[in-house]
Amino acid sequence: MILYPAIELQHGRCVTLNRGRLEEPMIWHVDPVETARGFATAGADWMHVTDFDGVEGRDGNTALLVEIIRAAGIPVQMGGGFRTRDSVDRWIDKGVGRVVIGTLAVQNPALVKQLARDYPDQIVLAVDVWQGRMMTHGWRTPGALAPEAFIAAFDDAPLAGIIVTDIDSDIDEVDAQLSLISGLAAEARPPVIASGIVRSVDDIARLKYVPNIAGAIVGRALFKRDVDLADALKVARSASEPVAEFL
Secondary structure (H helix, E strand, O other): OEEEEEEEEEOOEEEEOOOOOOOOOEEEOOOHHHHHHHHHHHOOOOEEEEEHHHHOOOOOOHHHHHHHHHHHOOOEEEEOOOOOHHHHHHHHHOOOOEEEEOHHHHHOHHHHHHHHHHOOOOEEEEEEEEOOEEEEOOOOEEOOOOHHHHHHOOOOOOOOEEEEEEOOOOOOOHHHHHHHHHHHHHHOOOOEEEEOOOOOHHHHHHHOOOOOEEEEEEOHHHHOOOOOHHHHHHHHHOOOOOOOOOO
16 A cells, blocks of 8 residues: 655645644644655655645745655655646646646546546546535535545546545544545545545554555644654555455
């Protein structure tokens, strides 16, 4: 399983959100570029970046994002405000390894399917869920489709993966999140990346046993030092023990 250490940016600062509230960020007083370098030094194969300024239609983090991509030394999977084909083309040209698309996939699924064909293994679908409903536009607008139907609509697209986030789950409701993510993973053809569920190394070990979950994004737990990245990577890469079948 691939572990994606994550940086979330707002106004040039590393932040994390509580239940997707952009107006109430928790600010971490660390250097984003040095943090990205630290992920690579710890042995990460990928990292994930979310640009919350981009989610709100601003481009204030552009120079910083370019610096992170160049300094990281590992491929960067990036999300936040990809609402046009031009924005996807531009950031892939700037060196982003994968682009995460949510709102645009709801508004123009045909375009996103074409992007997946044009950029094999570089387009990731974001499925953000609140109280069982798809959410778009930075988790503010409920979509018309159920998450299962939304995922099924992209069965024929050569996506690199699907990121599933349960926005509404509280920080301690890991079992509820695991139930939602495992259920959607069972419906998905592309591999699923779980987001927002890793609070401890034990959570990574649990995710490894869920069919079709190929990765996990971890951010807040790293900044809080509840998870050591080097230890987490060892668990993510270790072979899963066999599970007995019960008749």
